[in-house]
Amino acid sequence: MRWRGAGQVFGLGLARTLAPTLAPTLARSLTLAGALMSLGAVKDAIPPALAWAYPVAPAGTPPTDEGPGPFKTPAGTLVTRAQLDAMGQNLPDWAPSQHPPAPPIIRHVTRKDGPAPCAECHGMAGAGLVTLPDLAGLPAPYIVEQLRAFRSGQRRSSRPGWLATNLMIHEAKAVTDDEMGEAARYFAATPRRARIQVIESDFAPATRMERFGWLYRAGSGRQPLNGQVIEVPGSLVQMAMYDPALTQIVYAPRGAIARGEALVQSGGAAGQPCASCHGAGLKGLGLAPPLAGRDPSYLARMLWDIHSGARGGPSVALMQAPARGLTPRQITEVSVYLASLKP
Ligand code: HEC
Ligand code: HEC
Known part of the structure; x- marks a missing residue:
């Protein structure tokens, strides 16, 4: 590594x-x-x-x-x-x-x-x-x-x-x-595989940050989530080895999955259900990529980057109304729900 x-x-x-x-x-x-x-x-x-x-x-x-x-x-x-x-x-x-x-x-x-x-x-x-x-x-x-x-x-x-x-x-x-x-x-051509486990809780295990901002478990204490999400690799050595069996554990606020699911089904303020473009089970359709089982911080960043206009591109116009219809808190909930799905 x-x-x-x-x-x-x-x-x-x-x-x-x-x-x-x-x-x-x-x-x-x-x-x-x-x-x-x-x-x-x-x-x-x-x-x-x-x-x-x-x-x-x-x-x-x-x-x-x-x-x-x-x-x-x-x-x-x-x-x-x-x-x-x-x-x-x-x-x-x-x-x-x-x-x-x-x-x-x-x-x-x-x-x-x-x-x-x-x-x-x-x-x-x-x-x-x-x-x-x-x-x-x-x-x-x-x-x-x-x-x-x-x-x-x-x-x-x-x-x-x-x-x-x-x-x-x-x-x-x-x-x-x-x-x-x-x-x-x-x-x-490479098959998608499940790697993420979402745990809803008021607390996450104590973590320390490394230089890229990634969090790793540290000691046996705990920290309050306060509405944030904390994700840690299942094993540092597996990560260093590029082990394909590496898992990722996501600690998310209580109720985030259910609230995220409701938003994905309704489409939030824009009113367009996400599956209408991203396909059944949010597994991707045409140029709309799969969302199920993907990294929640990545999904949240993309929803905010599209919302803010920082992410452009030829096909992003379709995605602007759905992203702008979500508040920051809703973006967290949607991302946690999508991460919890089977890819
Ligand atoms: C009208 C069609 C449409 C709807 C409805 C839609 N999307 Fe999208 N979405 C797209 C397209 C097309 C892209 C690819 C944009 C690009 O090429 O840059 C995309 C991209 C994304 C991405 C970035 C994925 C990546 O791999 O970077 C996320 C996250 C996303 N959509 C989430 C959602 C969520 C959540 C909803 C429901 C609230 C939703 N989308 C509703 C069409 C749609
Ligand atoms: C040094 C690390 C690094 C390397 C090497 C790298 N990437 Fe990335 N890639 C990233 C990061 C980080 C992002 C997400 C950027 C963000 O969050 O804004 C990304 C995002 C992407 C995306 C967007 C995914 C999506 O769902 O829209 C694609 C496609 C991609 N990379 C392809 C590649 C390809 C192909 C290669 C090899 C030619 C490659 N990357 C090499 C770090 C890397």
Whole structure:
């Protein structure tokens, strides 16, 4: 796993290529955001009710640390700390039967200063990672459209300069059109799998934050949810190993699932039931992607990014009225309900 060491940004390959570009890009987007904000065109308006979906770690927050090792792999063998660290360069494939043969862009850094492998952030079988979207079973034309929207600047984050979105924008600019098509066909042909368990409660286990804002369980205490959602990986070592059996546990406020279900059925203030476009069981239909069993912070971010106008793209117009009809609190509830469904 490569998102650990000093100076690394998710991946070594990526960190190398980002070094000259990220700072100016960030600076530009921040300056632009500042300029627009002073014109009143864009507010960094992440509503407090959605703060959980756009985590930012305070400067100096330490990176992920799974401990000194050795670590048990999904195959039952042991690897050292150094072997674990090296895995992000050429991703391990523990379950080749779960997906079609993978083109190189999915698993490897294929050229000097080339793009990071898609699986580094989206998983070998496209299952995603804490807060990062799964891609398995998304329609290939939808994936290509999104990559083009990231590349052209149409698809941005409501939180100007938010690192995770900027990394994906950088990735979309670094891949060739051929790689885009290969990756899109690969993920579209990969079956969707359940990985999320939602637990409604007034409390979540105590957590600590790592440098990307991801939360990990810490100690045996608990914390009040206060209307927020807290998601943690089932196991840090499984996460570091890119184990396809990694689960994700989501703690959500009591009643969120039922209130979210009612909103999904009615369509909220816009009055268009979500399934009318996203298909039976919210499993996707045409260019409207599947929503069932997806990461709740990702879904909440997208609903807010579409609501705020930060996410554009050729097919997003259809989605604007449904997203604008939801309040921040309703976005949380809808996202929790959708995450709780079978993919
Ligand atoms: C460094 C991490 C990283 C890498 C590598 C990466 N992505 Fe992403 N990707 C992200 C993040 C983060 C998001 C979500 C952005 C957001 O929340 O605004 C994302 C979002 C996406 C989406 C949008 C999903 C949706 O449902 O609309 C697509 C499609 C996508 N990535 C495709 C790819 C492909 C194809 C590759 C390999 C060529 C790739 N990504 C490599 C981090 C990454
Ligand atoms: C009129 C059709 C329509 C309706 C109704 C609709 N959607 Fe969508 N939705 C779309 C389309 C099309 C997209 C893809 C937009 C794009 O290509 O950028 C989308 C995208 C999304 C996304 C982003 C998914 C991703 O992978 O990034 C979310 C989340 C979403 N819709 C949730 C909802 C919810 C919740 C409702 C009900 C409140 C809803 N949608 C109702 C058409 C619709």
